[in-house]
Amino acid sequence: MEDYIVSARKYRPMNFDSVVGQRALTITLKNAIATGKLAHAYLFCGPRGVGKTTCARIFARTINCQQLTPEGEACGQCESCLAFSEQRSYNIHELDAASNNSVEDIRSLIEQVRVPPQIGRYKVFIIDEVHMLSPAAFNAFLKTLEEPPHHVIFILATTEKHKILPTILSRCQIYDFNRMNVNDTVDHLKYVAQKEGIEAEAEALNVIAQKADGGMRDALSIFDQVVSFTGGHVTYQRVIETLNVLDYEYYFRITDMLLDNKVSDSMLLLNEILNKGFDGHHFITGLASHMRDLLVSRDASTLPLLEVSDSVRARYSDQAQRCDTKFLYRAIKVCNDCDLNYRASKNKRLLVELTLIRVAQLTTDDADAWCGRSPKKTLKPLFKQQVAPAPSTSGATTVSAPQATTSAAPTSVQQAPAASQYTGPQAPPSPQASGVAALFAKQQSQGEKAVPTLKQGQLSVSIRQPQKSDAPVPQQSVKQEPTVHTVEEDFIFNENDIRYYWLEFANQLPIEENATAGRMKNLRPKLLTDTTFEVAVENELVSRKMQSMAPHIVKHMRTQLRNSKIEMTVRVIQSNEAKRAYGNVEQFKMMSNKNPVLLKFKEAFGLELN
Numbered sequence: 025m026e027d028y029i030v031s032a033r034k035y036r037p038m039n040f041d042s043v044v045g046q047r048a049l050t051i052t053l054k055n056a057i058a059t060g061k062l063a064h065a066y067l068f069c070g071p072r073g074v075g076k077t078t079c080a081r082i083f084a085r086t087i088n089c090q091q092l093t094p095e096g097e098a099c100g101q102c103e104s105c106l107a108f109s110e111q112r113s114y115n116i117h118e119l120d121a122a123s124n125n126s127v128e129d130i131r132s133l134i135e136q137v138r139v140p141p142q143i144g145r146y147k148v149f150i151i152d153e154v155h156m157l158s159p160a161a162f163n164a165f166l167k168t169l170e171e172p173p174h175h176v177i178f179i180l181a182t183t184e185k186h187k188i189l190p191t192i193l194s195r196c197q198i199y200d201f202n203r204m205n206v207n208d209t210v211d212h213l214k215y216v217a218q219k220e221g222i223e224a225e226a227e228a229l230n231v232i233a234q235k236a237d238g239g240m241r242d243a244l245s246i247f248d249q250v251v252s253f254t255g256g257h258v259t260y261q262r263v264i265e266t267l268n269v270l271d272y273e274y275y276f277r278i279t280d281m282l283l284d285n286k287v288s289d290s291m292l293l294l295n296e297i298l299n300k301g302f303d304g305h306h307f308i309t310g311l312a313s314h315m316r317d318l319l320v321s322r323d324a325s326t327l328p329l330l331e332v333s334d335s336v337r338a339r340y341s342d343q344a345q346r347c348d349t350k351f352l353y354r355a356i357k358v359c360n361d362c363d364l365n366y367r368a369s370k371n372k373r374l375l376v377e378l379t380l381i382r383v384a385q386l387t388t389d390d391a392d393a394w395c396g397r398s399p400k401k402t403l404k405p406l407f408k409q410q411v412a413p414a415p416s417t418s419g420a421t422t423v424s425a426p427q428a429t430t431s432a433a434p435t436s437v438q439q440a441p442a443a444s445q446y447t448g449p450q451a452p453p454s455p456q457a458s459g460v461a462a463l464f465a466k467q468q469s470q471g472e473k474a475v476p477t478l479k480q481g482q483l484s485v486s487i488r489q490p491q492k493s494d495a496p497v498p499q500q501s502v503k504q505e506p507t508v509h510t511v512e513e514d515f516i517f518n519e520n521d522i523r524y525y526w527l528e529f530a531n532q533l534p535i536e537e538n539a540t541a542g543r544m545k546n547l548r549p550k551l552l553t554d555t556t557f558e559v560a561v562e563n564e565l566v567s568r569k570m571q572s573m574a575p576h577i578v579k580h581m582r583t584q585l586r587n588s589k590i591e592m593t594v595r596v597i598q599s600n601e602a603k604r605a606y607g608n609v610e611q612f613k614m615m616s617n618k619n620p621v622l623l624k625f626k627e628a629f630g631l632e633l634n
């Protein structure tokens with residue numbers, strides 16, 4: 025009976041041309057050999073299974089070949105080539121530093137370095153996972169690496185370049201191997217399947233390639249596994265069953281439901297998915313990826329980022345036409361929030377369900393309220409005709425008008441259909457107007473999402489309040505220039521986001537601001553409204569410091585969180601507002617303030633509080 029050889033070995037490339045997905049790199053190596061410009065040491069970096077060791081072997085074989093082909097490849101027929109293919113060549117030595125990393129291992133390797141080759145010109149030493157060498161072994165090796173005999177070439181391979189000592193890096197020519205893209209992997213799998221006489225659907229190979237995540241060796245071993253499970257009929261259905269992959273069909277279906285606002289249907293589908301044994305977290309990250317794929321499908325220029333087969337690409341393109349970009353941005357954000365909060369959540373299923381509800385709501389007019397956004401910067405007049413001849417009102421009265429009538433007709437506003445989107449025109453912001461706008465913003469920040477309405481004789485015209493600080497008062501704008509233009513969208517965010525970028529800002533402060541940075545790290549900004557966060561400080565001194573930093577911090581937040589309305593306030597904690605530990609987090613903070621060792625302990629063990 026014929027010995028079974030795994031595909032990764034059987035189809036290991038034998039020359040530079042057949043190496044998949046590393047074209048630029050193999051051409052460079054080939055040219056170096058052709059021109060005789062060889063270095064003493066090479067460092068091959070890159071993820072696992074992308075061809076580092078394979079390239080090292082081909083390199084060793086090629087530089088020893090006695091009659092290179094015109095293309096610069098090894099001939100495969102000379103004595104040296106034959107010795108290589110029969111694995112009896114003494115010109116290649118491989119050391120796996122992951123398991124042989126002691127000084128003794130390196131010493132015995134150095135012994136062999138001294139002996140010149142009998143056939144061929146070079147001895148090639150391949151040290152795999154070179155970052156695993158012990159410090160002592162590293163040092164012993166360094167001396168040889170500095171002045172190797174002229175017949176020796178070292179090829180060091182590593183998956184973790186950052187762990188290589190600078191002293192080694194400076195002595196090597198460095199080659200960075202890419203992750204394979206899905207299409208390259210699929211093409212190679214197709215080739216292998218064809219050679220093996222196996223029927224394989226393109227979709228199925230695509231799933232394998234995705235699962236292998238850029239590693240050809242992994243892709244081939246998954247392929248072998250699937251072939252043995254399916255008896256040589258590699259279909260999409262069998263592959264997703266074997267690999268326990270969540271069918272993209274579900275994502276297409278659930279996205280359709282969400283777009284149609286069918287919350288209950290999406291819940292049922294989620295139930296079906298969970299019943300099949302899939303994890304909620306897995307599902308939600310998959311949904312986020314699906315939304316991302318839809319987003320890149322909307323634009324021809326980003327379409328190449330979509331790594332799927334042609335038939336699926338068409339489906340993505342179809343569904344993408346149904347979603348607008350804003351919906352996708354927000355859906356990704358909502359899913360991502362769920363992803364971040366998943367681990368800490370006590371009721372994970374509810375979290376996933378809530379996320380689905382929120383995404384479904386994004387398609388409705390009340391999307392803003394659901395995302396915790398500020399109201400849209402749009403005016404939605406009930407009666408379009410009457411808006412134009414609105415009575416002229418002075419700036420001062422327009423301010424009080426919305427307040428006075430706030431409670432009068434808020435419901436009618438919320439039920440108002442989004443007949444047309446009218447956004448305030450950008451009249452040059454006069455000092456008066458901006459002052460009024462500031463007042464508006466202030467009212468807004470008091471937490472009341474009041475929708476100002478303006479009575480116009482018998483007709484009640486409802487106007488959604490513009491919040492953009494440089495936008496003029498709605499009523500004014502209505503009467504002045506009824507031109508329409510769109511206002512750039514702001515992104516939503518939550519308290520965790522604020523805290524994250526707060527810390528990021530603190531960490532970016534220059535060294536002379538170390539004290540401030542430390543102080544900032546001890547403060548926990550709180551979100552008061554959708555866009556205003558508050559920092560409570562201990563005393564007036566810190567307060568003044570924070571006030572002076574505020575413009576920079578706010579600018580940072582606005583840029584990072586892509587929201588132009590973020591404001592920051594500073595408040596001094598009252599003395600009677602005694603600091604009390606309310607939850608685990610606060611308790612731990614107070615304890616660690618007294619005893620900083622606790623913080624180190626927490627970091628060392630990667631602990632999280634909730």
Ligand SMILES: [Zn+2]
Pocket residue numbers: 088089090091092098099100101102103104105
């Ligand atoms: Zn040869």
